[in-house]
Amino acid sequence: MSPTVPIYVAISISEGVYKHWGIFIDASGKEDKILLQVAGSDGRFRYEMETTDVRQSERLVELFHLYDVDVSKINSIKTIASQVTVHNEIRGWNCQDYVLDLLEALEKEAIVNNKDAGYKTQKDSLQGKQEGLA
Template identity: 40%
Template sequence: MDRHQLDLVRGVAPSVWPVTNSTSSTAIRVVKSSHFAVLSKGNLGIAHQLRGMPGAFYYEGPEEVDLGKSGSLKEELELGEVNDSKLGRVHEILSQVRIDTVESSRWNCQDWALDGLERLKEEGFIYEDPTREAVKNWLKEDV
């Protein structure tokens, strides 16, 4: 199963970083688009990930992760911060982000991540004011 993610990871500094991660290829060697993630400095923490595939994406909630073992970080951009006491609120916000279930819509995890960042900004977790396009351009993705 594909792992599409918006990660929020607890670390030493509670900064919010959207990043891109490399993904695997399918059995027929078609390269999939990169994941977007939001994480704080540090390797151990909590991930919020969109899982599944087009038409069947779903959000399971917070999961423990070790980014130090992934080796797939491509780009990062600091946008804000979250304190440990507010991680539950981050989960609530991300669990309310719309998930498109139409397989042919071209909607994917990157859209979910960008929508999640907008919601986090509305709640004061994001202190920068980047547009969706600015984030995509910084992370060098074609969403």
């Protein structure tokens, strides 16, 4: 069996109204720990990939485990993350929407098995944490 690496949603306190979300790939090497996110503000978000261990951030409030992925899929995840559309034309679209859009893209590309009961439970739970939904 190939080695796996845990994938989390890093939930942090932000400057804005809502908590900040990003996908954290918790690889074993310090230089391999990656945060995939959009940064900015309403209408001005941009994609960012940051090499960091989010556990070191004082702003981190929760590391939400989603699933474990085969190490060989990390580059595909990074590529897909950079290609997810940043919807600056949609008022109120934010980093939380980006994370959910990225998960949909990973499911579509079969990087994540959306039939896996554990993953589905975690994703449903994550969607319940999304803020600003009326």
